[in-house]
Amino acid sequence: MFLKRISNTTPTVTRSDFLNAFDLFKPFEDISNAEIEQRVISINEQLINKATSWEVKSKLLEDLCCLLMSMNNHDAEALMRISPQWDQCLVDGPKEGRSSLVKVYCIAIGFFAYRLRASFLPVAERLLKNLFGLTQKRITIMASSGRVAIEFIFRYVQSSKLMESLPEFAKHKASEIRTEAVNAAIIIVQQWPSEIVKPHLKDFIPSFEHCIGDAGPTVRTSAKVLFKASESLLNEYQSHARTVKIYGTPARAPPTSRLPPPKTALRYRMPLSTEVTKSLTLSPPRQTIRPIMSMADAKARHLVTGSLQHLDTSRKTTIPLMSKPATNQKADALRRRTLFEARRTRSQIPVATGRRVSDVVIRTEKVKKIEADTLSATKSPVSLFSDPQASPPKSETKLLKAKVESLETRLNDMEKKLETVLHKNAELQQIVSSQVAHIALLEQRNAGDTPTKHNYSMPEESHC
Incomplete structure (x- = not known):
């Protein structure tokens, strides 16, 4: 059998x-x-x-x-x-x-x-x-x-399909199965031909890295043997891959492992011509272009700030577009209105619009009046836009009420403390008066020479 x-x-x-x-x-x-x-x-x-x-x-x-x-x-x-x-x-x-x-x-x-x-x-x-x-x-x-x-x-x-299925068993929950998976990987690395192993070696060996720190001692021992056996094969694979990358197919590789030094970029750098260097060195720097405003716009923008002395009415000037902030809302509204009227008067020229000259004169007078009001507002902004008799805002009233309430509470606390102090003072006065009366009584006794009785009797013996 x-x-x-x-x-x-x-x-x-x-x-x-x-x-x-x-x-x-x-x-x-x-x-x-x-x-x-x-x-x-x-x-x-x-x-x-x-x-x-x-x-x-x-x-x-x-x-x-x-x-x-x-x-x-x-x-x-x-x-x-x-x-x-x-x-x-x-x-x-x-x-x-x-x-x-x-x-x-x-x-x-x-x-x-x-x-x-x-x-x-x-x-x-x-x-x-x-x-x-x-x-x-x-x-x-x-x-x-x-x-x-x-x-x-x-x-x-010996087939690459078995190599692909083996890492799955290396992650099994049973340590015996993990050990046999690593042992099978050792057989692959040591006994299989390199033509089958090398193309898959880059992904095959790292899939067993977790076995080095495995909980099972047999798994750890087998994993160490695996990585020690695959070290030479990995080095051979890396050198082979480097050779193929640089020289193409392995048949064209040099007989030795020495590689020629890499060609630096300076050897292939083309020199610049003299004309190009001159254009690079003598080119003028870029100039910043500032916006140019007309005289009317400049006046309208700077009416609120009062900086009209430096303006020249004979030509256009280069003035920054940003103006100083207005003191309050009324001054800002006057500034916007002045700017609007100035633009209207500049655009409504008799030749362009066909209107009468009297209309233009009336409008210019209005603009002058508005400018005067604006200047007076900027010179004394407190007298025009702030009313000293006006009631304070609601936020200030709330703060004042809170302060008054806190002062009242503090005053009540002080009154209570004062009452307690007065009560203690009265008690101390009573104690002092009683002590004074007692001292006076003792002085009277000493003055009358009243004999004091002394008890000289011996204590009785205790009978045990």
């Missing part, structure tokens, strides 16, 4: 146990590929059936491996094309409850990975979840069989 032949004394299953079991598989003679495919499909149906006993299942798994042994490599690839018809038995096999049967399933999976190599990838991707789940079992035969089967898959089924 196959189970008896693969049984060992220790419960832990090792790689040598798998290899010894592989030697027991013998190919069938005089069997065609079509018959092999039919038998494989029928074996799958029997293995999936839950009514089949575990002894029969172990014999069927042995026959399955012998059928694979009977096929050549080319024919085995043809068998993998119809894998959806027979691979379900291998996918569900690690879920069996009997430890000895799980061991046979893992040996069969390892044998398929050993024989088919990269062609076994579609089935291996579906197997990984159940195999990693075996590693956290408390039964030693199951856990060790799952670990060896994972080792065979990652050792012989």
Whole structure:
């Protein structure tokens, strides 16, 4: 019986146990590929059936491996094309409850990975979840069989798709699964060809950085081994990437690792001509342009401030547009009105509008009157715009009321304190008068020489 032949004394299953079991598989003679495919499909149906006993299942798994042994490599690839018809038995096999049967399933999976190599990838991707789940079992035969089967898959089924799926298991909540994921990554880094590993190395190795600080000690130890093993490969990858970036394809790379010094920008800088340098050095500086106002606008803007002495009526002057702020709202209103009238008089010239000269004269007189009123307002703004007899604003009345109330409260407090002081003073006077009367009585007794009686009697003895 196959189970008896693969049984060992220790419960832990090792790689040598798998290899010894592989030697027991013998190919069938005089069997065609079509018959092999039919038998494989029928074996799958029997293995999936839950009514089949575990002894029969172990014999069927042995026959399955012998059928694979009977096929050549080319024919085995043809068998993998119809894998959806027979691979379900291998996918569900690690879920069996009997430890000895799980061991046979893992040996069969390892044998398929050993024989088919990269062609076994579609089935291996579906197997990984159940195999990693075996590693956290408390039964030693199951856990060790799952670990060896994972080792065979990652050792012989070399594909970048397995690298992409491995970091997911490194984040599992079970420390046993995380440890096996890191161990599988070590196999990839150490034993896989660099042509497969290098293109994915930049994203593959950093996905295991969190394992260095993992809570599980075995995970931390395996992670240290992984990063130590990948150090040389990372350096080689970086130098290779740098060479390709500078020189193009690796075939054009120089024989040594020395790179030529970078060309500085000064070697390619073109000298400037003398005309350009003169235009740069002798160009006049930019001048700020200030707005030019007419005389009427200047007068209207500066009426409120009273700065009319420096204005020249014979020409236009350059005056800043901003004027000083008005003293209050009335002065501001007068300023705006003056400016408006000045603009109207300037625009209503008899030649342009066709009006009579008398209308213009009347309007100019009005403007002069407004200017005079504005000047008088600016000279004495307090007498015109502030009424000393006017009532104070509401805010000031509120403040005054608050001050009066605070003074009244303070006065009441002082009165209460004064009453308490007076009461205490009256009490002290009574005490003083009583003391004076007592002193007078003592003086009278001393003056009359009244003898004082002294009690010289001894105290009685106490009888104990």
